Amino acid sequence: MKISKEVKTGILVLLGIILFIFGFSYLKGKNLLESTNIYYTEFNYNALSKSSLVTVKGNSVGKITDIIYDYKTGKTRVAFFVNEQLKFSKNSIVRMYETGLMGGNGLAIIVSDEGEMAKPGDILQSEVEVGLVTSLSKNFSGLSTDLNSTLKSTDTLMSSLNKLVTDESSKGLKATIKELNETLKSFKNTSNSVNGLIAQNDDKIAEILEKFKTTSNDLALMTDELKDANIGNTVETLKTTLTNLNGLLEKVNNGEGSIGKLLKDEGLYNNLEGATLQLEQLLEDMKLNPKRYVHFSLFGKKAKQYDAEGNEIKN
Structure with a gap:
């Protein structure tokens, strides 16, 4: 099929118009091939790269398109596009986070439905999430500092111990150990003397223990006899006798009876x-x-x- 010159001319004119519009937009800083659903956020430093993922709840919804340093504010402006189907408010937060242990960062949109809906070109609030690697680095840094302090303390302790060991004065460790050895020797001699004394009087000690055993048995028998003697009744009887005696003495004191009259009657x-x-x-x-x-x-x-x-x- 042959194409007429008029059609070819129309196609060339149309392509020329398209190229003119694309070139004019490019010269103005706009790329017509890129998505127009672009949003912005800012960070105090740059730890991102172009084409880094933009996610929502772990799902990829876009990519970073441009990273620009703002010389006026000293901040890094990040431009990113997201799928046009994603809707969120201006109160949503863009969080920079580590995508894995091997490095690399991405952006996560913490979607909020409250407030006015965001539009392409809006600048959203940002935050930085401390990742696992960064946290471990900080912990190991603190551990290293603590280890250095511990090593310094250990070095100081060893120096003090060396001074104590090499101290020749009466308060030094050598003098203390010497006195301890002498004390242990004296204790050993005393122990040997006690052992010899016990060996010499072994028969007497056995006899004393046997007598003590016999006395203990007799005491046990006496205890059983006292238990069987019904001491309770005896004590009760004694209590009754004392009560009667108290009554008799009270009557005598009151002048009742012969003895009472004898003691109380002045005429008699x-x-x-x-x-x-x-x-x-x-x-x-x-x-x-x-x-x-x-x-x-x-x-x-x-x-x-x-x-x-x-x-x-x-x-």
Whole structure:
């Protein structure tokens, strides 16, 4: 099929127009072949590369198209495009994160539905997530610092130990060890002496232990006997006896009964005292004048009589 010159001319004119529009846009900084769904974000430093992935919840939704350093603000502006079907608000956050252990970073959009919907060309807020490698690096850095401090402390301790070991004074480690050895020797000699003493008196110690065993058995038997003696009843009986005795003493103290009257009746006391006095006088008189009370005669002689004052009564 032959194409007429008019068609060829029309096609050439159309291509020329398209090339003119593309070239004019390119000169103005626009690439018509790229997606127009472009968004921007900014970071304090650059750790990204072009064509790095842009994800949402781990799913790839776009790529980074350009990375530009802003000389005025000192920040790195990152341009990225996303699928036109993705809708999110201006309150969404673009997070830079590590994509793996081998390195490389990407962008993740933390989608938010609140607020005004984002439009191509908007600048979104950004944040940086500390990755596993960075965290391990920081931890190992801290561990290295702690290890250095530990090694310094160990070196100081070893220096102090060396000084203590090489110290020849009375407070040094050598003097202390020497005194400890002497103490151990003395303790060993004392132990040997005690062992010898025990060996010499082995029979006596055995005899003492046997006597102690016998005494212990006797004490056990005595305990059993006391247990069988029903001490409780004995104590109860003693308690009753003491109660009765207390009652009797109380009655005596109150002047009840013969003993109580004897102790409490002053008249009876006075009578007994007078009778005792008269009895003493009688015994004294009998001792001085026995003839007044005892008379003995072989021939039936009439006994002499005496009055109350001891004078003989003559008939």
